[in-house]
Amino acid sequence: MMDKEEAAIQRSCFASDNNAGVHPEILASIYKVNSGHVLAYGDDPFTKTAIKQVQKEFGTDGEVFFVFNGTGANVSALATVTRPFQAIICPRTAHINVDECSSPERFIGCKLIDVDAPYGKITPAAIDPFLSSLGDEHQAQPKVVSITQATELGTVYRPEEIRILADYVHRHGMFLHMDGARLANAAAFLGCSLRDLTGDCGVDMLSFGGTKNGLMYGEAVIFFDQVLARDYRYTRKQTTQLASKMRYIAVQFERLLEHELWRENALHANRMAALLADLVRELPDLSIAYPVEANAVFVKMPKESLERLRSEFFFYITEDSGQLARWMTSFDTREEDVRRFGEAVAESLRE
Numbered sequence: 001m002m003d004k005e006e007a008a009i010q011r012s013c014f015a016s017d018n019n020a021g022v023h024p025e026i027l028a029s030i031y032k033v034n035s036g037h038v039l040a041y042g043d044d045p046f047t048k049t050a051i052k053q054v055q056k057e058f059g060t061d062g063e064v065f066f067v068f069n070g071t072g073a074n075v076s077a078l079a080t081v082t083r084p085f086q087a088i089i090c091p092r093t094a095h096i097n098v099d100e101c102s103s104p105e106r107f108i109g110c111k112l113i114d115v116d117a118p119y120g121k122i123t124p125a126a127i128d129p130f131l132s133s134l135g136d137e138h139q140a141q142p143k144v145v146s147i148t149q150a151t152e153l154g155t156v157y158r159p160e161e162i163r164i165l166a167d168y169v170h171r172h173g174m175f176l177h178m179d180g181a182r183l184a185n186a187a188a189f190l191g192c193s194l195r196d197l198t199g200d201c202g203v204d205m206l207s208f209g210g211t212k213n214g215l216m217y218g219e220a221v222i223f224f225d226q227v228l229a230r231d232y233r234y235t236r237k238q239t240t241q242l243a244s245k246m247r248y249i250a251v252q253f254e255r256l257l258e259h260e261l262w263r264e265n266a267l268h269a270n271r272m273a274a275l276l277a278d279l280v281r282e283l284p285d286l287s288i289a290y291p292v293e294a295n296a297v298f299v300k301m302p303k304e305s306l307e308r309l310r311s312e313f314f315f316y317i318t319e320d321s322g323q324l325a326r327w328m329t330s331f332d333t334r335e336e337d338v339r340r341f342g343e344a345v346a347e348s349l350r351e
Ligand SMILES: Cc1ncc(COP(=O)(O)O)c(C=O)c1O
Pocket: 018, 068, 069, 070, 071, 072, 095, 096, 148, 151, 152, 179, 181, 182, 211
């Protein structure tokens, strides 16, 4: 018999990578720095070391800052490079557009222009019609294009796609921001480095996620051009993202990057998603909605089957039709849970 705790874990283990715990090595790293007093707000040796390590990993002498969470990383990074009459272009599915309770609009004060993005990815062609406002004093002026890697739909931009976007954005005097809440999953999928998908492709600012890949909490904001970071110290504080006990975020990043723990965690999550997709792909009345490239599997299934399944497992339905479900895996997803879930999916379609 499963105990209550085990049953609760199983119930929610495909709902979100945020539902996972903390990687034991990350937890150990927090414990390791937990003695004595050091200067607060990032003036400590652990933060300085972690910043250097992030710079090395991303091949940049740009500026690195640690913050509490992903929404805060996005909002503070975007706020520091924009003015209130400007606009931020993003895919319709972007987290900043649909899942941040309009904090970008409130705290950045800019208009968000959301554009069509098949599979969660935008292209210059989709952005083009929105640039006719450039130079028109009656309209908000696009200043940043924000993309998400891996996307909210579990797909991954290839380096050439990012490079093309970056060139396009720069040609029009704008910046390219990347919401990299799951950058590790994208790099693991492509077998490349973190820098291959960011600074080396022309990304200007990055919200680099840690929480979804084994951290307790914490994200890093990276400006590949130091000039863009000029006012960020103040913006970070004003947007409430300056941690006093910074060493605990910093040391988690140091451990995540050491020996590429980020890749190990992300590869595992991706493999579990690929396995789940393989287990259900051939089932009748089920189709996989988007290419499974990172750690998300989106499926279309009859509403009644999804409801039956949801009485046993919690996960999100992402469309009003009630027929599109999102299943997510994480660094600690167990293969036996994936197999059990795959069987439950098959069962729900049989009933
Ligand atoms: C793509 C993406 N960006 C940003 C975030 C925001 O993270 P947080 O919940 O830490 O604010 C999330 C969280 O789910 C996300 O999926």
